Amino acid sequence: MRHExxxxxxxxxxVIAGMKTFELRENDRDYQVGDEVKLMEWDEEGFTGRYxxxxxxxxxxxxxxxxxxxxxxxxxxx
Numbered sequence: 001m002r003h004e005x006x007x008x009x010x011x012x013x014x015v016i017a018g019m020k021t022f023e024l025r026e027n028d029r030d031y032q033v034g035d036e037v038k039l040m041e042w043d044e045e046g047f048t049g050r051y052x053x054x055x056x057x058x059x060x061x062x063x064x065x066x067x068x069x070x071x072x073x074x075x076x077x078x
Contacts, residue, residue, distance in 0.1 A: 003031070004037075004038045012052070024072065025074075033057060039051060060074045
């Protein structure tokens, strides 16, 4: 599966720099290990045209005891 999602410039910069290797999202797309995610930079004026594609290597979900609300997930990539 391939997903296209918006990402704000400061977070996009952290992804490109290799400092941010995860995303917290509502799991309305049923994110799964092996899915590709196209992170598309988006600012007040719209899409900037810059993007970065990652492959999900881990999904954390359904753990309210860790403060992760039902229906949300954290997915990671390398």
